[in-house]
Amino acid sequence: MAATTQERPMDLERPIKEIGTDLAARMPRPRLVSTARVEQRMTEMLMKDPALRAALFRFVDVRPACDTPADLIRHLHEFLEEAESKTAQRASTFTGRPLARRPIAAVAGAGVKRMAQQFIVGEDAKDALPEITKLWKHGVETTVDLLGEATVSETEADVYMRRCEETLRALAGAATKPGQVNLSVKVSALTPLLRPTAPERGIEGARPRLEHLLRVAKEVGAHLHVDMESFDTREAITELTLDLLSQPEFADGPSAGIVLQAYLVESPEHLDHLLDWAERTPRTHPFVIRLVKGAYWDHEVVQAAQNGWAPPVFTDRRECDRNFEQLTRRLIDATPTVRVAIASHNLRSISHAAAYADARGVGNADLEFQILRGLGDDTQAAIAATGRQVRAYCPVGDLVAGMAYLVRRLLENTANDSFLAAHASGTDTAELLEAP
Amino acid sequence: MNTFRNEPLLELRRSTVRNEALAALAALDAKLPLEVPMLIGEDVVQGQVFSSVDPSAPATVVANAHAATAAHVGDAITAAERGQKVWSQRPASERAAALSRAAGILRSRRYELAALAVREAGKPWAEADGDVAEAIDFLEYYAQGALALDGGRPLIQMPGERNAMRYVARGITGVIAPWNFPLAIAAGMVSAALATGNAVILKPAEQAPACAKAVVDALHAGGVPLEALSFLPGGDEPGKALVADPRIHTIVFTGSCAAGLNILQTANTFVPGQRHIKKVIAEMGGKNAIIVDSDADLDDVVPGLLKSAFAFAGQKCSAASRALIHKAVADELAERLAGAISTLRVGPAADFGTDVPPVIDIAAQQRIQGYVDSARPLAQGDTRDDGFYVAPTLFHGLPADHKVIQEEIFGPVLSLETVDNVEHACDLVDAGGFALTGGLFSRSPRTIEYVSDRTPVGNLYINREITGAMVGRQPFGGGRLSGTGPKAGGPDYLLQFVEARAVTENTVRHGLVV
Numbered sequence A: 001m002a003a004t005t006q007e008r009p010m011d012l013e014r015p016i017k018e019i020g021t022d023l024a025a026r027m028p029r030p031r032l033v034s035t036a037r038v039e040q041r042m043t044e045m046l047m048k049d050p051a052l053r054a055a056l057f058r059f060v061d062v063r064p065a066c067d068t069p070a071d072l073i074r075h076l077h078e079f080l081e082e083a084e085s086k087t088a089q090r091a092s093t094f095t096g097r098p099l100a101r102r103p104i105a106a107v108a109g110a111g112v113k114r115m116a117q118q119f120i121v122g123e124d125a126k127d128a129l130p131e132i133t134k135l136w137k138h139g140v141e142t143t144v145d146l147l148g149e150a151t152v153s154e155t156e157a158d159v160y161m162r163r164c165e166e167t168l169r170a171l172a173g174a175a176t177k178p179g180q181v182n183l184s185v186k187v188s189a190l191t192p193l194l195r196p197t198a199p200e201r202g203i204e205g206a207r208p209r210l211e212h213l214l215r216v217a218k219e220v221g222a223h224l225h226v227d228m229e230s231f232d233t234r235e236a237i238t239e240l241t242l243d244l245l246s247q248p249e250f251a252d253g254p255s256a257g258i259v260l261q262a263y264l265v266e267s268p269e270h271l272d273h274l275l276d277w278a279e280r281t282p283r284t285h286p287f288v289i290r291l292v293k294g295a296y297w298d299h300e301v302v303q304a305a306q307n308g309w310a311p312p313v314f315t316d317r318r319e320c321d322r323n324f325e326q327l328t329r330r331l332i333d334a335t336p337t338v339r340v341a342i343a344s345h346n347l348r349s350i351s352h353a354a355a356y357a358d359a360r361g362v363g364n365a366d367l368e369f370q371i372l373r374g375l376g377d378d379t380q381a382a383i384a385a386t387g388r389q390v391r392a393y394c395p396v397g398d399l400v401a402g403m404a405y406l407v408r409r410l411l412e413n414t415a416n417d418s419f420l421a422a423h424a425s426g427t428d429t430a431e432l433l434e435a436p
Numbered sequence B: 001m002n003t004f005r006n007e008p009l010l011e012l013r014r015s016t017v018r019n020e021a022l023a024a025l026a027a028l029d030a031k032l033p034l035e036v037p038m039l040i041g042e043d044v045v046q047g048q049v050f051s052s053v054d055p056s057a058p059a060t061v062v063a064n065a066h067a068a069t070a071a072h073v074g075d076a077i078t079a080a081e082r083g084q085k086v087w088s089q090r091p092a093s094e095r096a097a098a099l100s101r102a103a104g105i106l107r108s109r110r111y112e113l114a115a116l117a118v119r120e121a122g123k124p125w126a127e128a129d130g131d132v133a134e135a136i137d138f139l140e141y142y143a144q145g146a147l148a149l150d151g152g153r154p155l156i157q158m159p160g161e162r163n164a165m166r167y168v169a170r171g172i173t174g175v176i177a178p179w180n181f182p183l184a185i186a187a188g189m190v191s192a193a194l195a196t197g198n199a200v201i202l203k204p205a206e207q208a209p210a211c212a213k214a215v216v217d218a219l220h221a222g223g224v225p226l227e228a229l230s231f232l233p234g235g236d237e238p239g240k241a242l243v244a245d246p247r248i249h250t251i252v253f254t255g256s257c258a259a260g261l262n263i264l265q266t267a268n269t270f271v272p273g274q275r276h277i278k279k280v281i282a283e284m285g286g287k288n289a290i291i292v293d294s295d296a297d298l299d300d301v302v303p304g305l306l307k308s309a310f311a312f313a314g315q316k317c318s319a320a321s322r323a324l325i326h327k328a329v330a331d332e333l334a335e336r337l338a339g340a341i342s343t344l345r346v347g348p349a350a351d352f353g354t355d356v357p358p359v360i361d362i363a364a365q366q367r368i369q370g371y372v373d374s375a376r377p378l379a380q381g382d383t384r385d386d387g388f389y390v391a392p393t394l395f396h397g398l399p400a401d402h403k404v405i406q407e408e409i410f411g412p413v414l415s416l417e418t419v420d421n422v423e424h425a426c427d428l429v430d431a432g433g434f435a436l437t438g439g440l441f442s443r444s445p446r447t448i449e450y451v452s453d454r455t456p457v458g459n460l461y462i463n464r465e466i467t468g469a470m471v472g473r474q475p476f477g478g479g480r481l482s483g484t485g486p487k488a489g490g491p492d493y494l495l496q497f498v499e500a501r502a503v504t505e506n507t508v509r510h511g512l513v514v
C-alpha cells in the first residue's frame, strides 16, 4: 500500500489540472461568499485592510452581547476609532455622529444577522427543516451541526444532548430516503470535563451522552459524525469514539465517523491508528473518516508559542497541503474498509482527491466531498455537476451561538493565505492548481 | 542585549510526558523523607527537627527539617559578613554565570523538582511544573538583568569633568519565602539579591523547606560561595531574628499582610549600632476582583473565573476572590458558575485529573472552613477528608461588610457581587485596601481603557484569568497594602537591591583638560 502512494503523485498532475479547470469553469465568477455585490466588495476590502478587518470582526463578535442599538453603535464606533486604518477612521466619523447612530446600528446589526444567516440554516431543528429538505430535494446531502455556547456544566451538556436527539428525530421524520440524516457532534459540548492532562475525565464525562446519541442514531437510521476540535482534546475525542464504536451493540449501526486533521504534524500516525482500528473492527456501515486541514490553527500556534512548545501543527502552508494529499491517497487506498470524506474548499485539494480516486477506481460509494454551507456553495454545485457526491455541513443555532462560528469562518477565509481568499481575489486557476 | 526566553513548560497534555512525571514521583517517593539541615556558611547544622507533610496525604512526611534559632541566625549573619565581601567583589559576569549554571541544574532536575512541589506543597502537576519553570526563569532573567545594570547609566558629561554612575550591592539580605511558590519565589528573591552582589540568608516557609533547599543546593553547585548563601529552615523565630538584626541591609518578604506590616515595623526600628537604614521589599497578598461587564463573552468568563479562583485551591496571591458582575448578566453568569463548580474535581495534587487540590495545612483548612461556614453558599463542589481539603465554594450577594468580601481568604472561595455598571465595580475595587491583581472581562476598548486607568492594582488582566504571571512578560507586584511595589520578574526589580554611586572626576590639570 505504501508503495502505491509513493509512485502515484507523479502521473496525477495532468488529471488534477483537468478536473480542477473543469470545476473552476463550472463555478460562477470567483467570489468569497455567495452573496450580493456590496458584501463581496466589502470582503475584498477587508482582505486588504487588516486593521479594518480586525475592527469589524470584533464588532461581529460582540454583536449578540449588545442589548440596545445604542450599545451596538458604541462598540462599533470604538472599534473603528481604535483601528489603525484610514477607512475605519473615516467610518468612525459617521458612527460618532449622534443622528447617524440609530440608522447605522440598524444596518450594522442587520448586516451581521444576514451574514450569519448565510452560514446558519436555522435557529433550531424545526426552523432549519425547510432549508434542509430544500437542499435534499436539490440532491445535496447534508450534515447538521448544532451550534451552542461552551458547555461548562452537566446541565448544559444534557441540553446539548437533547438538542441533538431532537434534531436526529426531526430530520428522520422528514427524510425521504435511508441514510439521509447525518448529524455532526462535538464532544466538548457533551461534557464539561475535558481536561488536556486527563483525557479519561472527558471520556467518562461524555461517554453516556455520546452512547445515547449513537443509540438514537441507530434507531432512526442516521449517521453520527464526531467532529474534531483543538489538539488538547484530540486524544479524548478519538479514544472515546473508537471505544464506543467497538461495543458489539454498535457493530451493525449506526453509521459513524470521525475527523482526521491534516495540519497536525502527527496526523500520519493518527491515521495509522484509525486504520488499524477500522481493520480490526468490522462494521456493517464502513467507518467514515473525514479529512480536513483543521480549524484551530491560530489557537494551536499561539498556545504552543506561549508555553514554549513546538507547535503540533505545520507552520508551512505547503507542508500542510502536501500532507493533506498524502493522507488523501492513503485514505482512498484504505477503501472500502473505511469511507472517505474530503472536506475542503481548496480546488487543488479537491481535484487531487478526485484524480487519485479516479485512478484507483474509487467512486461515490466510498468517497464524498464535503463543504461548509455559505462558504462552499459554488464549489458544491460544481462538484455535484461532475457527478461526484457532495455533502454540505449545515450549522444550526441562534445568533448568539452562531457568532463564534461565524467569526471563525470569516477570519479563516479572509486570511491572506486561505484558498478561498486567493480564489476570490482573482488568482489564476492554473496557479491555484499547482502542486503544493 | 537581552536574550531571555521563558523556560518551556512541560507539555503535560502528552501521555509520554505525564508518564515521565509519574516515574519521577515514584522515584522521589522512594527517597522520602528528605533530610533538610541548616546550611550556615560552610557548616551543615542540625537542630530541632520538624516535618513537612504531603497535604494530599498528611501521614506522609516529605521532609525532616532542622529548625534554626535566633542564635543560628546570628551565626549565619556572621558568615554572611565574610560572604558579602567575597561575593560583591566578584565581577558581575561571574555572578551571572553562577546563577545561570544554577538554572541549568534546576533544568536538569525538572521532573524531580516538580514532583517535590506536588508532594510538599500540594501543587497539582501543571502548577508544580510552572513553579520549577518560573524558578529557572528568575535565575536567568536576573542574571541577565544584573549584567545590564553593571554598566551603570549614562550621565551628562561636561568638558573637564567625567561623570559615571554605577550600582553597588546594598549588603546582607534576608529573604523570607512563602510556601505557595516554594521554588519560584524563593529562587526569585534570592537570585535577585545574589545577582546584584548581596550575600543572602534564606528563611524558607515552614511548610516547604525541601523545595527551598533544592534551590539553594543548585545555587551552591552553580558557584555561589557557601558563605554568600545560608539557609535557615524554621518557624517564626529565625524570621524575626533575621529582620531585627542590625547587620541586615535588605529584607525581602512574600507572605501575609499582617506579617509584612510587622516586618516593616521591626525593620524601621533603629537598633543602636546600626549604620544604615534597612530596606524592606514586601509582597503581601490581595483581595483580587474580576469585573465582568455586560458585553463580556460568558463562555470565556466562566473558565476564566474558575481558573483564577480555584486553581491550586485559590492559594496564590494573585487568585480571584471576588467577581463584580454587571447586573445585566449577573443571573445568567451565577447560574452557569453554580453549574460549573460541581465539575471541579477535588483530589490529590498528584492526580492529573485534579482541578482543586487540598490546602497547605490543617490551620489553613480550619481557617478557610470558617469562611465557608460563615454564610449560605450559592453552590459548592466536593470535598474529602483524607487530606487538607476544602470544598470549592461560591457565594452570591453577600452584604458588602461580610468578612468573605472584606478579608483575604487564600482558599477556594469566590464571592459574586452584582454591580450597576463598571464605574460601580471600580468604586468597590477602589474602596479596598489591597491592590495586587485585578481582572476585567469586556469587549469595549473604552471600558478597557477606563478600567486600566482607574484600577489601583499592580497587575490587571483583561479577558483572561488573573493568575500565572510570567517572568519578563507580566512583571508582578501590587500597591497599597499588597506590597511595597517593585515588580518581580520585571526590568526594575533589581534596582531594589543596589545603591547607586555617582563618581565625578575633575579631568583638568594645570588648566588643561587631560
Ligand SMILES: Cc1cc2nc3c(=O)[nH]c(=O)nc-3n(C[C@H](O)[C@H](O)[C@H](O)COP(=O)(O)OP(=O)(O)OC[C@H]3O[C@@H](n4cnc5c(N)ncnc54)[C@H](O)[C@@H]3O)c2cc1C
Binding pocket: A226, A227, A228, A229, A259, A261, A263, A292, A293, A294, A295, A296, A297, A313, A314, A315, A316, A317, A318, A320, A343, A344, A345, A346, A349, A370, A371, A372, A392, A393, A412, A417, A418, A419, A420
Ligand atoms: C465539511 C467540513 C467539516 C469540517 N469539520 C472540521 C472538524 O471537525 N474539525 C476541524 O478542525 N476542522 C473542520 N473543518 C474545517 C477545516 O479544517 C478547514 O479549516 C477549512 O475547511 C479550511 O480549509 P480548506 O482546505 O477549505 O482551505 P485552505 O485555504 O486550503 O486551507 C486553510 C487551512 O490551512 C491550514 N493552514 C493555514 N495556514 C497555515 C500555515 N501557515 N501552515 C500550515 N497550515 C496552515 C489551516 O488548517 C487552515 O484552516 C471542516 C471543514 C469542512 C468543509
